[in-house]
Amino acid sequence: xxxxxxxxxxxxxxxxxxxxxxxxxxxxxxxxxVKNGFSRNILLIGGVGTGKxxxxxxxxxxxxxxxxxxxNPSYRWYGENKVIYRTxxxxxxxxxxxxxxxxxxxxxxxxxxxxxxxxxxxxxxxTDGERNELYTVFNRRYEDMLPIMAISNNSLTELQNxxxxxxxxxxxxxxxxxxxxxxxxxxx
Numbered sequence: 778x779x780x781x782x783x784x785x786x787x788x789x790x791x792x793x794x795x796x797x798x799x800x801x802x803x804x805x806x807x808x809x810x811v812k813n814g815f816s817r818n819i820l821l822i823g824g825v826g827t828g829k830x831x832x833x834x835x836x837x838x839x840x841x842x843x844x845x846x847x848x849n850p851s852y853r854w855y856g857e858n859k860v861i862y863r864t865x866x867x868x869x870x871x872x873x874x875x876x877x878x879x880x881x882x883x884x885x886x887x888x889x890x891x892x893x894x895x896x897x898x899x900x901x902x903x904t905d906g907e908r909n910e911l912y913t914v915f916n917r918r919y920e921d922m923l924p925i926m927a928i929s930n931n932s933l934t935e936l937q938n939x940x941x942x943x944x945x946x947x948x949x950x951x952x953x954x955x956x957x958x959x960x961x962x963x964x965x
Contacts, residue, residue: 785834793831796959800828803955807832811839815892815924818948822929822936823957829928833894836926837862840892861886862894865901865911872910888917892924899931903939912944919947 795801821829875882937945
């Protein structure tokens with residue numbers, strides 16, 4: 778379900794640049810989730826190029842390694858095929874496309890996979906129609922206590938406006954919220 782991209786195929790916690798205590802805390806929290814399971818939502822917010830997507834792929838790659846090393850098909854927390862990573866636009870596009878072709882719907886996976894990683898929150902139109910489509914995913918996961926790792930370049934106030942109060946409240950309830958600051962890692 779998750780498309781691994783070439784750019785982040787080698788992303789890991791060890792090759793993420795930790796320049797601050799806050800970054801070390803984020804890595805520690807994510808490593809803990811990989812080892813012990815994610816029990817809370819995690820929200821990574823901050824500027825462009827600060828490593829948020831790298832960290833999401835580091836989680837995916839670490840879970841795949843742990844799953845493979847476990848030699849146990851019923852690995853306790855996650856298998857790499859049970860974690861979904863998508864941009865929010867991809868989720869919205871999938872929901873809309875499934876109206877015409879129900880067999881392509883990933884809605885069941887979005888709502889029930891052990892960990893859903895949603896990137897680029899805020900890079901959608903923020904319309905009421907999109908909020909209505911997304912509400913089902915966020916609410917079902919909230920009710921079933923299934924964690925979301927959400928990634929955005931927007932501030933918490935901006936996210937509240939983009940997602941709407943109902944989704945935003947479900948996302949931040951008990952969440953670990955980390956802000957990554959600094960200049961873009963992409964700049965020379």
